[in-house]
Amino acid sequence: MNDDLAALQARIDRTNELLTRMLAEVAKTPSTHAIFVDAGYLYAATGRLAAGTEDRRAFDLDAEGLIEALIDKARQIFADSRLLRVYWYDGARRRIHTAEQQAIAELPDVKVRLGNLNANNQQKGVDSLIRTDLESLARHRAISDAALLGGDEDLVSAVEAAQGYGARVHLWGIEAPEGRNQAEPLLWEVDSQRTLDLEFFKPYVSRRTAPAYEAGATRPTRENVRFVGAQIAAKWLSARGRESLVELLPGHPYLPGSVDQDLLVEAEGMLQYSLRGQADLRRALRDGFWEHLQTQY
Numbered sequence: 001m002n003d004d005l006a007a008l009q010a011r012i013d014r015t016n017e018l019l020t021r022m023l024a025e026v027a028k029t030p031s032t033h034a035i036f037v038d039a040g041y042l043y044a045a046t047g048r049l050a051a052g053t054e055d056r057r058a059f060d061l062d063a064e065g066l067i068e069a070l071i072d073k074a075r076q077i078f079a080d081s082r083l084l085r086v087y088w089y090d091g092a093r094r095r096i097h098t099a100e101q102q103a104i105a106e107l108p109d110v111k112v113r114l115g116n117l118n119a120n121n122q123q124k125g126v127d128s129l130i131r132t133d134l135e136s137l138a139r140h141r142a143i144s145d146a147a148l149l150g151g152d153e154d155l156v157s158a159v160e161a162a163q164g165y166g167a168r169v170h171l172w173g174i175e176a177p178e179g180r181n182q183a184e185p186l187l188w189e190v191d192s193q194r195t196l197d198l199e200f201f202k203p204y205v206s207r208r209t210a211p212a213y214e215a216g217a218t219r220p221t222r223e224n225v226r227f228v229g230a231q232i233a234a235k236w237l238s239a240r241g242r243e244s245l246v247e248l249l250p251g252h253p254y255l256p257g258s259v260d261q262d263l264l265v266e267a268e269g270m271l272q273y274s275l276r277g278q279a280d281l282r283r284a285l286r287d288g289f290w291e292h293l294q295t296q297y
Contacts, residue, residue, distance in 0.1 A: 031081035031144040034137060035070055036130055038150035039090035045151070045174035045181050049198055050205035057261045062204040063104050069200065071109070074147050077170070077194075084143055085109045087133055089126045091116060096247050098256035099240075131158035138167035147172055148190070153183035159190055172196060208261075217273050222284040225275075228267050229288025236289075237296060245293060252290060263289055 043061065044054040051059035067086055074083065088104055088111065095114045097105065105112040113133070115125035130150070135158070137143045146162055148155065149172040159169045171190040173182045175197045187193060220228075236259075237245060248259070255263065267285050268275055275281050 031078065032084050032142065033074060033078045033081045033145040033147060034084040034143045035074055035086045035147045036134065036149065037067075037070070037086065037088050038126060038130065038148075038152065038155070039088055040126060041150045041152065041181075042174070045176065046201050046205055048181075049175055049177060050201050051207040053207075056257055057208070059205055059207045062206075063100070064107055066201070066204040067104075067107060067110060069204070070147075070149070073196075073200075077147070078145055081145060083109060084137070085111050087130075088112045089129055090114060091124065091126060092256065093251050093254055096251055096256075098258045099244075100258045127152060127154040127158065130155060131161055134158045134167075134169070135161035135165070138162040138165035141166075143167055145170060149173075151182035151186065153185050156183075156185050156189050159186070163189075163191070168192075170194065174201070208265075220271050220273055220281070222281065225267070225271065225281045225284040226288035226291075228270050229263070229285040229290075230292035231270070232263055232266050233289040233292035237293065245296065248293070252294075253286070255286060255289070260286070 043056050046061065047054045047056065047059050053059065067088075071083060071086065086109055090101055090112065092098060092101060092114045093116070095116055097112070097114060101112055101114065104110060113126075113129045115129055130148075134146055134148075138146070138161070144167060146167055146169045148159070148169055151173060159171075162169050168191040169189075170192045171182070171186065171194070173193065173195045175195055248256075263285060264275060264282070275285065
């Protein structure tokens with residue numbers, strides 16, 4: 001009997017030793033955090049705050065610089081934690097990335113996830129992507145803290161899912177010129193809240209200005225504008241290559257916002273005439289652009 005008790009005690013001591021070692025290793029393992037950015041919320045709220053408009057075409061956002069600033073902010077808040085990565089959620093027609101989204105995806109420690117973008121430029125499916133990633137990372141203990149930059153009430157379920165697996169979710173918001181730009185149920189659900197102000201975003205946002213042209217300039221014909229569109233398409237294809245063309249074609253007759261804006265600005269420079277508010281000429285410009293691309297496919 002004494003031998004049995006001694007053997008049992010030895011096993012208990014061995015188990016306690018193993019548990020002590022395991023806890024010591026866990027204590028040495030740094031916490032991990034990730035940053036989740038709802039780009040739709042970011043562009044709308046930042047544009048309204050720093051440029052006075054939610055229209056993405058009216059301002060430029062230095063996404064690389066802003067992402068670095070967000071990473072640095074998280075480093076200050078989660079001082080004893082390491083960054084897993086930044087998740088960037090945005091919408092794109094048929095989930096075909098724009099040149100801007102491609103550039104963001106190529107940044108280190110950044111993962112771009114694309115939902116769909118409907119005809120009214122509304123994001124679809126982004127909230128479910130955020131929930132899937134938050135829940136999966138929390139379930140697998142890949143993160144202990146999540147910084148979520150967003151404001152939609154639909155994100156409440158994503159927060160609840162992550163918290164259910166023990167992760168803490170910290171909501172980051174963007175200063176609103178008036179009122180709130182985040183849903184109250186989301187504010188209630190998170191573990192902490194933080195608002196980033198105008199001074200934080202100002203270095204990364206610049207409003208686009210329409211070039212000034214002489215008053216009374218002769219209005220170009222639709223054929224002239226169509227020809228300019230074809231010229232710009234030839235330059236675009238030469239610079240981007242056929243891979244970009246293959247990605248662009250399924251979106252016909254729509255152009256990604258960044259491509260459409262670049263097309264407009266370059267055409268106005270070549271024509272020395274403003275096409276703002278000239279719906280028929282804008283259509284002719286896009287038609288010329290598309291017609292050239294389709295002949296090259």
